[in-house]
Amino acid sequence: MAWQILISILFLLIIRADGGPLAYGLCQSGCNALAVACYAAAGSTFGTVTAGLGTPAAILACNVGGDADGSFRDGLLDADIVNVLGQLFAEMPDFTWTSPERCEVLRSFTWLMASLCRGMQSPMLEKVDAAFDFFPQVLLGTTDAEMLSNATWGLCYLLQGAEEDSEGCRRAVRILTAGFQGEEVPTPHPLLQQVVRCMRMVGDWRCPLPSAALRLAGMLVHLSDSSFTDALLAAGLLGALHADLVDSYAPVQVRRDAAWVLANVAAGSLAQAQSLAEQPGLVEALCDQGPTEVRQECTWAILNLLKHGPDMFVRMGVHRVVCILTNALQADTEPALQRSAMEHLELLMQKLQTPEAGGLVGKLQGLCHSSDGAILQKARFLLQNFFPWQGMPDDDMSNNLSRSG
Numbered sequence: 510m511a512w513q514i515l516i517s518i519l520f521l522l523i524i525r526a527d528g529g530p531l532a533y534g535l536c537q538s539g540c541n542a543l544a545v546a547c548y549a550a551a552g553s554t555f556g557t558v559t560a561g562l563g564t565p566a567a568i569l570a571c572n573v574g575g576d577a578d579g580s581f582r583d584g585l586l587d588a589d590i591v592n593v594l595g596q597l598f599a600e601m602p603d604f605t606w607t608s609p610e611r612c613e614v615l616r617s618f619t620w621l622m623a624s625l626c627r628g629m630q631s632p633m634l635e636k637v638d639a640a641f642d643f644f645p646q647v648l649l650g651t652t653d654a655e656m657l658s659n660a661t662w663g664l665c666y667l668l669q670g671a672e673e674d675s676e677g678c679r680r681a682v683r684i685l686t687a688g689f690q691g692e693e694v695p696t697p698h699p700l701l702q703q704v705v706r707c708m709r710m711v712g713d714w715r716c717p718l719p720s721a722a723l724r725l726a727g728m729l730v731h732l733s734d735s736s737f738t739d740a741l742l743a744a745g746l747l748g749a750l751h752a753d754l755v756d757s758y759a760p761v762q763v764r765r766d767a768a769w770v771l772a773n774v775a776a777g778s779l780a781q782a783q784s785l786a787e788q789p790g791l792v793e794a795l796c797d798q799g800p801t802e803v804r805q806e807c808t809w810a811i812l813n814l815l816k817h818g819p820d821m822f823v824r825m826g827v828h829r830v831v832c833i834l835t836n837a838l839q840a841d842t843e844p845a846l847q848r849s850a851m852e853h854l855e856l857l858m859q860k861l862q863t864p865e866a867g868g869l870v871g872k873l874q875g876l877c878h879s880s881d882g883a884i885l886q887k888a889r890f891l892l893q894n895f896f897p898w899q900g901m902p903d904d905d906m907s908n909n910l911s912r913s914g
């Protein structure tokens with residue numbers, strides 16, 4: 510039934526190829542699969558009068574956004590909207606629009622395309638295949654913040670939909686080879702350079718661009734194939750992350766996300782960790798105290814660097830490392846971080862017999878009251894072995910120990 514309506518509208522559009530008003534009116538009122546047919550027809554017959562296409566695309570995007578069960582979106586996908594949009598997009602350079610018109614349409618297209626890719630599970634992937642080519646082209650072809658942001662989120666959705674790491678890697682390869690079929694992909698990768706550039710556009714608090722770019726970079730760094738991290742490093746990732754991290758005007762979330770990506774780079778290969786440790790001023794920036802959320806991610810980055818061996822202790826400076834680890838024992842720190850910090854302190858003290866620094870004993874004594882059994886025992890162990898002359902905080906501890914054990 511729906512198809513018959515679509516086909517008759519297609520005919521109407523083709524018959525009225527002379528005048529734009531009918532096409533324009535229909536496209537404006539279409540908030541469903543009808544609009545898809547409208548676009549298909551418009552792309553082939555109304556190359557010169559389709560500047561109004563942006564409005565229905567925006568209406569559709571809006572509707573997809575408020576579509577709780579995804580049925581509206583799936584209906585559009587079943588009607589092959591992504592390929593229709595992709596084709597229109599490809600034909601656009603031949604349309605005789607002014608650039609503001611083109612920009613308005615492209616903004617709506619990009620928004621709609623991103624909304625369609627949201628929450629996209631694997632089985633539906635073939636329906637959004639064109640999006641893998643579309644978003645990279647938008648990223649490389651525009652400086653418009655709204656478009657860049659929607660296209661970057663679109664790429665995030667495409668990666669996010671992968672249920673397994675291997676599938677995520679395949680999708681990432683698909684994104685990074687888009688537009689380079691059969692050719693060698695250049696280094697630094699232009700798409701990743703653009704993503705890195707977007708990370709730095711923090712000026713406006715409401716600008717969602719750095720968050721989107723940081724999310725995309727974080728997802729790529731998180732994949733098991735470390736070549737994505739290498740490609741990002743070659744595109745200048747560390748400089749951008751460093752700048753975001755120390756930008757006290759940037760939203761805390763942006764600074765925290767930057768530190769999170771750095772922590773993931775630090776957890777990567779030895780060469781990746783080394784390039785982080787060698788980036789001028791970056792380790793110092795990670796050691797600087799910021800807001801709590803930022804500080805915790807920075808501490809993870811330092812701890813991940815330390816996992817690469819004793820060289821890192823030396824490179825970062827033993828005293829600085831002890832300060833960081835001691836700070837990580839504060840009561841408001843997450844328990845996993847406290848545990849990891851104590852493990853590193855133990856290694857450090859075994860090797861270097863570090864004297865007490867920055868209230869370490871006091872912090873350890875505090876942790877002897879922790880409600881987390883593992884933390885409490887570790888703190889007690891460190892005190893007994895490395896600071897036996899300091900004594901235990903008090904005798905009640907044995908009660909707490911036996912209760913937790």
Ligand SMILES: *[C@@H]1O[C@H](CO)[C@@H](O)[C@H](O)[C@H]1NC(C)=O
Nearest residue numbers: 616617620655658659662717
């Ligand atoms: C996506 O594009 C629409 C329309 O241009 C805009 O209103 C919206 O803010 C954009 N979304 C993001 C996350 O930038």
Ligand SMILES: *[C@@H]1O[C@H](CO)[C@@H](O)[C@H](O)[C@H]1NC(C)=O
Nearest residue numbers: 877878879880903905906909
């Ligand atoms: C023992 O543990 C409880 C909670 O688990 C805590 O409130 C109490 O302060 C602890 N006592 C000592 C002496 O550590």
